[in-house]
Amino acid sequence: MAHNAGALDRRDTAWYVDKAVEWLVFIGGISAIIFIVGIFVFIGKEGFGFILGRFDFAEFFFSPRWTPTSLTNATYGALALIVGTASVTGFAMLVSVPFSLGAAIYIAEFATGKRRETLKVLIEMLAAIPSVVWGFIGLSLMNPLIISVFNVPLGLNVLNAGIILGLMAAPIMTTIAEDALKAVPDGYREAAEALGATRWQVIRQVVLPAAKNGLVAAVLLGVGRGFGETMAVLMATGHSINIPSSIFDPVRALTATIATELGETAEGSEHYQALFALGILLFAVTFVINLTADLFVRGIKDK
Amino acid sequence: MASTESSRAAIETQKLNLWYGTFQALFDVDLEIKPGIITSMIGPSGCGKSTFLRSVNRINERLGYVRTTGSIRVHGRDVYAPEVEIIQVRKQVGMVFQRPNPLPLSVRDNILFGARLHGEPAPKLSSSQADEIVETALQKVLLWDKVKDRLNQPAIGLSLEEQQKLCIARLLPVKPQVLLMDEPCSALDPAGTEAVEEMIWELRGDYTILIVTHNMAQARRASEECIFMLLGKVIEHSPTDELFVTPGDTRTADYIEGRYG
Numbered sequence: 219m220a221h222n223a224g225a226l227d228r229r230d231t232a233w234y235v236d237k238a239v240e241w242l243v244f245i246g247g248i249s250a251i252i253f254i255v256g257i258f259v260f261i262g263k264e265g266f267g268f269i270l271g272r273f274d275f276a277e278f279f280f281s282p283r284w285t286p287t288s289l290t291n292a293t294y295g296a297l298a299l300i301v302g303t304a305s306v307t308g309f310a311m312l313v314s315v316p317f318s319l320g321a322a323i324y325i326a327e328f329a330t331g332k333r334r335e336t337l338k339v340l341i342e343m344l345a346a347i348p349s350v351v352w353g354f355i356g357l358s359l360m361n362p363l364i365i366s367v368f369n370v371p372l373g374l375n376v377l378n379a380g381i382i383l384g385l386m387a388a389p390i391m392t393t394i395a396e397d398a399l400k401a402v403p404d405g406y407r408e409a410a411e412a413l414g415a416t417r418w419q420v421i422r423q424v425v426l427p428a429a430k431n432g433l434v435a436a437v438l439l440g441v442g443r444g445f446g447e448t449m450a451v452l453m454a455t456g457h458s459i460n461i462p463s464s465i466f467d468p469v470r471a472l473t474a475t476i477a478t479e480l481g482e483t484a485e486g487s488e489h490y491q492a493l494f495a496l497g498i499l500l501f502a503v504t505f506v507i508n509l510t511a512d513l514f515v516r517g518i519k520d521k
Numbered sequence: 522m523a524s525t526e527s528s529r530a531a532i533e534t535q536k537l538n539l540w541y542g543t544f545q546a547l548f549d550v551d552l553e554i555k556p557g558i559i560t561s562m563i564g565p566s567g568c569g570k571s572t573f574l575r576s577v578n579r580i581n582e583r584l585g586y587v588r589t590t591g592s593i594r595v596h597g598r599d600v601y602a603p604e605v606e607i608i609q610v611r612k613q614v615g616m617v618f619q620r621p622n623p624l625p626l627s628v629r630d631n632i633l634f635g636a637r638l639h640g641e642p643a644p645k646l647s648s649s650q651a652d653e654i655v656e657t658a659l660q661k662v663l664l665w666d667k668v669k670d671r672l673n674q675p676a677i678g679l680s681l682e683e684q685q686k687l688c689i690a691r692l693l694p695v696k697p698q699v700l701l702m703d704e705p706c707s708a709l710d711p712a713g714t715e716a717v718e719e720m721i722w723e724l725r726g727d728y729t730i731l732i733v734t735h736n737m738a739q740a741r742r743a744s745e746e747c748i749f750m751l752l753g754k755v756i757e758h759s760p761t762d763e764l765f766v767t768p769g770d771t772r773t774a775d776y777i778e779g780r781y782g
């Protein structure tokens with residue numbers, strides 16, 4: 219009787235569950251890769267038609283004239299859009315970096331118990347506000363506020379979108395920065411305090427340098443968030459093609475341009491393909507930002 | 522400021538009780554630790570040795586749920602008095618931890634960390650002053666020759682023995698009067714232990730040293746007085762030779778002969 223042999227190769231439910239889960243997880247992982255590659259191929263296919271054909275490097279990067287719908291002389295200068303996105307994102311970082319680092323330092327190093335939990339929940343709630351709501355705030359709250367406070371004719375501009383985008387990027391920056399601070403071993407703080415450092419000296423001279431990589435990653439991910447944001451930026455920038463000379467000038471973002479124009483172009487047309495070229499640019503920039511952030515995060519773990 | 526009577530002791534505690542939340546870890550600890558000598562503190566794990574050390578420089582307070590009653594005087598000054606600045610206490614009382622804990626800085630910056638915090642009157646040190654501080658401190662812990670070519674490398678890269686010596690060296694520029702050492706050799710191999718012990722012995726006289734150890738041989742070799750603690754209480758405090766040869770309490774004798782954990 220094969221009693222022993224039977225016992226050794228018996229496969230019970232747990233074995234099948236294990237195999238099934240293994241496969242599911244594998245498919246999940248593979249599909250992420252397939253989607254990324256798929257998106258890249260799709261955008262690439264549409265955009266490269268333009269890049270290889272009509273594309274004029276000097277015009278695309280150095281001309282502020284984006285007039286794709288002109289019947290006689292369509293131009294595809296993305297400079298104003300690039301500057302628009304960059305200025306709004308840059309201003310957003312001015313708002314967001316001090317705010318987020320401050321909040322992260324407070325939560326990680328000073329707040330305790332209930333207060334800390336409350337703050338964390340609040341910040342997570344901030345992250346959950348849909349971007350169209352932020353745009354709405356920009357449009358109907360910030361707009362009149364900026365007009366009356368600064369006495370300018372228009373409140374939809376770099377300032378408005380920058381503040382809105384800064385607040386939108388703050389939760390992710392705060393959360394990642396806080397993680398980075400939390401990852402600093404408590405022994406460092408104890409050692410420095412035992413040497414007679416005040417809490418601020420401990421933070422300034424020990425904790426922040428030790429968390430440097432994670433903090434840089436937090437800021438970069440915030441920048442990435444800013445670059446990719448569409449709806450709120452569309453609503454708060456004024457959406458007019460312009461190289462801004464002050465924070466009170468309206469601008470137009472890359473993302474918002476794609477979102478508003480894509481539906482009105484004929485599939486496969488030059489304009490349609492040019493929008494995909496903008497998409498490739500956005501994709502490339504956010505890819506580089508995220509990759510850099512990732513390298514910085516890895517930097518922490520190597521130590 | 523200090524009366525002649527109290528200035529005799531480097532550390533003097535009266536009726537020191539300490540609670541972690543509701544758990545009482547120290548009971549009526551009365552101790553008088555003499556200046557300029559090495560006093561060792563022994564006792565089974567969990568008897569409150571670390572707790573005692575950590576209340577002398579008030580580092581215990583980081584936890585936020587520690588309550589202390591009674592008094593601790595360091596060279597006559599009550600360190601728990603309301604007007605006392607905790608920074609000044611920690612300047613006077615240096616601490617060495619069980620695991621070497623160099624800061625994530627270079628060897629040089631580790632040594633200069635305390636000096637830069639407390640530098641007077643201007644906190645900016647010239648680089649020649651800084652070089653001198655670094656060399657003096659490292660010479661004192663017999664580490665200079667070994668690390669003088671690696672001053673700008675991360676301290677984490679040193680061996681554990683070197684790290685622990687560095688952790689002692691970085692206290693010296695702050696000019697503390699008292700050094701608290703909580704099992705400073707427990708993370709080291711026998712050779713490292715011997716080297717660090719020897720170095721601690723060299724510091725004798727310049728500093729009052731209170732060293733916790735679970736290594737009885739070490740306590741015997743390296744200290745002039747010895748304190749035995751059990752369950753949060755001081756059982757015996759006498760000259761080391763006496764404590765080991767003719768313990769005054771049966772519980773001390775039991776511990777020395779290895780009858781506790």
Ligand SMILES: Nc1ncnc2c1ncn2[C@@H]1O[C@H](COP(=O)(O)OP(=O)(O)O)[C@@H](O)[C@H]1O
Pocket residue numbers: 541544546564565566567568569570571572573584
């Ligand atoms: N942070 C803490 N929170 C609560 N209880 C603690 C804490 N640290 C130590 N204790 C308790 O206090 C007692 C004394 O601990 P400790 O001073 O570390 O002993 P020792 O250093 O002699 O081994 C132990 O019972 C320990 O569990």
Ligand SMILES: [Mg+2]
Pocket residue numbers: 570571572703
């Ligand atoms: Mg201990």
